[in-house]
Amino acid sequence: MEQTLNAASTIDEVLSKRPLIISGPCSAETEEQVIETATRLKATGKVDVLRAGIWKPRTRPGSFEGVGTKGLNWLNQAKKITGLPIAIEVATGRQVEDALHFDVDVLWIGARTTVNPFSVQEVADALRGANVPVLIKNPINPDLELWIGAVERVAKAGIKNIGLIHRGFSSYGNTEYRNAPMWHLAIEMKRRNPNMMIINDPSHISGNRTLLQSVAQKAIDLDYDGVMIESHIDPDKAWSDAKQQVTPERLAEILDGIKWRH
Ligand code: PEP
Ligand code: MN
Numbered sequence: 001m002e003q004t005l006n007a008a009s010t011i012d013e014v015l016s017k018r019p020l021i022i023s024g025p026c027s028a029e030t031e032e033q034v035i036e037t038a039t040r041l042k043a044t045g046k047v048d049v050l051r052a053g054i055w056k057p058r059t060r061p062g063s064f065e066g067v068g069t070k071g072l073n074w075l076n077q078a079k080k081i082t083g084l085p086i087a088i089e090v091a092t093g094r095q096v097e098d099a100l101h102f103d104v105d106v107l108w109i110g111a112r113t114t115v116n117p118f119s120v121q122e123v124a125d126a127l128r129g130a131n132v133p134v135l136i137k138n139p140i141n142p143d144l145e146l147w148i149g150a151v152e153r154v155a156k157a158g159i160k161n162i163g164l165i166h167r168g169f170s171s172y173g174n175t176e177y178r179n180a181p182m183w184h185l186a187i188e189m190k191r192r193n194p195n196m197m198i199i200n201d202p203s204h205i206s207g208n209r210t211l212l213q214s215v216a217q218k219a220i221d222l223d224y225d226g227v228m229i230e231s232h233i234d235p236d237k238a239w240s241d242a243k244q245q246v247t248p249e250r251l252a253e254i255l256d257g258i259k260w261r262h
Contacts, residue, residue: 011085011105012161015133017048018262020199020226022087023251024051026241027064028071036233038078040248046255047248049106050075050084051228055095056240057112064239072102079105087135091119096126108135109150111167111204115139120150124157133161137201138189142169142182147189151196163197164189165228166219168205178207178244181215187222203230203244212246213254220258229254 023041028034034052041047054071056064067074075086085105090096091113099107107127113119114137127134134154139146147164154162166186168179190198200219202212216227232238235245246254 011133014048014085015106015161015163015197018225019220019260020049020197021047021255022049022051022199022226022228023047023231023248024087025232025238026053026203026230026245027056027239028052028054028067028074029239030067031074031077033233034071034074035078035081037231037248038082038084040233041231041251042082042084044248044252044255046252047084048226049087050078050082051087051108051230053089053240055089055091057089057091057110058240069098069102072098072104075104076102090123093122093126096123096130100126100130100132104132106133106135108165109137109154111137111140114150115141115143115146117146117149117153120153124153124159127154127159128157130159132159133163134159135163135165135199137165137167138169138186140170140179142185144185144189144192148192151193163199163225164193165199165201166205166224167201177205177211179205181205181218183218183222197225199226199228200224201228203228203241206244208243209235209246209250212244213257216254217258220261223261 056066087106089110202215230245231251232245
């Protein structure tokens with residue numbers, strides 16, 4: 001049966017669900033992969049929003065940089081089949097225009113964009129007048145003011161529904177986490193924005209599958225509003241972030257293992 005977002009569940013209502021669960025592949029790779037991931041996530045009955053990156057900010061050139069705009073058709077197809085609203089990362093004004101043209105339900109600003117006020121301003125300018133929720137990841141470096149500045153730029157562009165995503169902070173060398181959570185920074189951000197939703201991204205904090213559940217649990221214990229966890233139909237073969245992705249069924253087990261507050 002085809003489902004669509006209808007008047008009874010606007011995107012703002014979907015995002016106000018607690019806990020809010022966002023999942024989907026790090027990257028959209030093929031139409032089949034996007035649709036199968038969405039279908040299997042929907043079948044778990046536990047996921048509220050489908051995520052996928054279609055423009056991927058990669059640390060080094062030469063790795064897979066995303067399928068680009070054609071991925072928007074695949075996501076819209078997945079949405080038509082499952083009824084799940086869709087979320088993508090945007091990093092340039094042009095990407096915002098494309099996303100809005102394709103009626104993407106939720107946009108997020110990635111950690112490598114939040115660090116750059118010029119980029120955030122460009123994204124904010126392209127968002128002006130749009131009625132779309134925007135989630136803002138923390139910058140890759142532990143600078144709270146940059147995170148706050150990004151929120152202010154997006155808010156000044158007239159975006160009403162802004163949320164925060166805590167994805168951890170990068171450091172040099174081998175550490176337990178791919179991106180150290182530095183919980184105190186996110187807690188301070190939460191304290192400064194008491195009415196703003198904050199979700200946790202255990203995938204990019206952990207960098208591997210084994211830590212996902214404990215990071216997610218810690219976030220829930222700290223009263224986060226939900227989590228964004230990457231999932232893939234064949235995680236080991238993912239074109240990006242293979243080590244940290246889990247199948248939709250494994251995601252369901254992880255979520256079942258969490259002690260929720262809501
Ligand atoms: C992602 O969500 O796949 C991503 C690139 O995340 P981040 O901006 O947190 O590195
Ligand atoms: Mn990723």
